[in-house]
Structure formats: structure tokens, C-alpha cells
Amino acid sequence: MPEVRVRPLKTLEEFRACEEIQRAVWGTLGVSSEVLLVTQKHGGAVLGAFTGGRCVGFVYAFLARRHGRLIHWSHMMAVLPEFRDRGLGLRMKLAHRRLALQQGIRSVCWTFDPLQSRNAALNLRRLGAQAEEYIPDCYGQFPSAIEKGLPADRFVAHWKLDSAEVRRRLREKAAPVVYFQLPRVNETRPAAEEGPERFLENHRIFLRLRSPRLLVEIPSNTEAMRNHALSLARRWRMESRQIFRSYFAAGYIASDFASRKEPEGLRCYYVLRRKPTAHN
Numbered sequence: 001m002p003e004v005r006v007r008p009l010k011t012l013e014e015f016r017a018c019e020e021i022q023r024a025v026w027g028t029l030g031v032s033s034e035v036l037l038v039t040q041k042h043g044g045a046v047l048g049a050f051t052g053g054r055c056v057g058f059v060y061a062f063l064a065r066r067h068g069r070l071i072h073w074s075h076m077m078a079v080l081p082e083f084r085d086r087g088l089g090l091r092m093k094l095a096h097r098r099l100a101l102q103q104g105i106r107s108v109c110w111t112f113d114p115l116q117s118r119n120a121a122l123n124l125r126r127l128g129a130q131a132e133e134y135i136p137d138c139y140g141q142f143p144s145a146i147e148k149g150l151p152a153d154r155f156v157a158h159w160k161l162d163s164a165e166v167r168r169r170l171r172e173k174a175a176p177v178v179y180f181q182l183p184r185v186n187e188t189r190p191a192a193e194e195g196p197e198r199f200l201e202n203h204r205i206f207l208r209l210r211s212p213r214l215l216v217e218i219p220s221n222t223e224a225m226r227n228h229a230l231s232l233a234r235r236w237r238m239e240s241r242q243i244f245r246s247y248f249a250a251g252y253i254a255s256d257f258a259s260r261k262e263p264e265g266l267r268c269y270y271v272l273r274r275k276p277t278a279h280n
């Protein structure tokens, strides 16, 4: 791939390229070039990833207030499918981090679908963001090529830009192998549904575990599942909703993510960590 450059967007033409990317990724337009332009001018951030002079990905964040503090709320990030898994998402997030810190912003928040393992790998593992909030059906029914009509449940990711934990996480890449020995909230097994890849289903779910850290498995191929086994994808949505809501209510957060290749395919896990309380 030719050299990639990540930089803030400037021209209306560049903001229009973001509209095209949105249509290619979601099949619909969420944020117009006019809004991108004014956001860039007035305290937000719109960065693009360029290769061969073409904008193939962008991140869009506006200035917001959360729990009384000014933050950047990153409403959208997208990379064209043919340019994914080459580190462009990571590079745009890191460029955004530098820009935000220069502006005195200490936190960036955004929502993402907990069942999208690629997003989880990037957001929690590589960047060190954490998810402390689960919003069922966050955006209602909206015409998204990704959602396929499922409820748009979301984690709220909180990225504490200059925390020691985030600085440490940005230096390491792979998750510690010890994670794979943690107690598991859900036991999975091969599902009857077939597709181009092997799908998993939940076999048993335990909602009352209380170890300091726990694992929750999610599918590694949600997109294929939504294309080929929508009812199984719907079951995953409702069962994972129950898991995350129960454990968040019991004082856990999603603090990390780990994946590993096994003979049957890629296996993906969230690490839930119990927040310290006055008693522990």
C-alpha cells in the first residue's frame, strides 16, 4: 500500500469525501460536510487518512460536556473496507489524541457496538479506552448497512488520553496470556447455523460470578453472522446485552480485550474488571 498520511481535513472537497465514506460504510449519510466543516472550525476535530492522495478514512469528534468536563465526543470513525486492518484506525485515533491534548482536552468518548470485535480490539486493547456504560438500542432503528435491523446497542468508550494506564497500553500490543485463564461468564459451542465461517452460540451463561476479573466471549465474525444467520446474531445481541448490563450493574467495567487464533478460528474475549469499592 502507498504511504499513508493522517492529518486534519481542511477543504469542502475533503469533507465531501467523508460523506462518500459514510455512504460506503453505513449505506447512509449521518453527518453532512457542512457540519464537519463547522465542527473543525469551532473546537472539534476531523481527521482523514490519505493514501495515494485519496481520503480512505476519517474520524469526526465534536466538543462536548460530560460529567461537567469538556471532552471530545467522537461520533464517527470509518475506514473503507478494503483499507481495514492496516493500522489506519489506530493512526487516526493517535493523531486525534495528540490534537486533543494540544487543545487541553483530556478525554475522548464515543460509542461502539460491543459485538464488533475489530472495534473492541482497537478501542480497548490497542488504545486502552474503557467501557463503563451499556446503552441498549442507543440510536433506535436507523438505516445502517452494518446493523441489519438489530437493536443498536452500544458501549460508551472513555479514553483518558494522558492517564498512566493509557500511556502504558499504547506501548504494548498483545494482551497478557494470563487473561485466557480467567473465569468465563459464557461458555460457547459451535452453532447449528452455517455460513462462510464457523459461528458460535452461547451454551451456558453465568450472571453471578464475582471474581475480580472475568472473560466474556463474543463472536469474531459478527458481520458474516448478520449476513448469513441473522436470528443467531439477534440471540447474541440479547444475550450479550443481559451479560453486560448485569455485570456493569454489579460494579464491573469492560477494561480490556483479548483474542487468539485457535484451530477452529479466532476467539475473542472482553475482560471485565470489578471497580474498586470502599470495601476492596
Ligand SMILES: CC(C)(COP(=O)(O)OP(=O)(O)OC[C@H]1O[C@@H](n2cnc3c(N)ncnc32)[C@H](O)[C@@H]1OP(=O)(O)O)[C@@H](O)C(=O)NCCC(=O)NCCS
Pocket: 025, 075, 076, 077, 078, 079, 080, 083, 084, 085, 086, 087, 088, 089, 090, 091, 111, 112, 113, 116, 117, 118, 119, 121, 122, 126, 173, 220, 221, 259, 266, 268
Ligand atoms: C472500526 C474501524 C474504523 C477500524 O479501522 P481499521 O483501520 O481497520 O483499524 P486498525 O487496523 O487500526 O485496527 C483493527 C484491529 O482489529 C484487529 N482485528 C481485525 N479483525 C478482527 C476480528 N475479526 N476480531 C478481532 N480483532 C480483529 C486487527 O488485527 C487490528 O488489531 P491490531 O492492530 O492489534 O492488529 C473500521 O473497522 C470501520 O470503519 N468499521 C466500520 C465503521 C465503525 O464501526 N466505526 C466505529 C464506530 S463509529
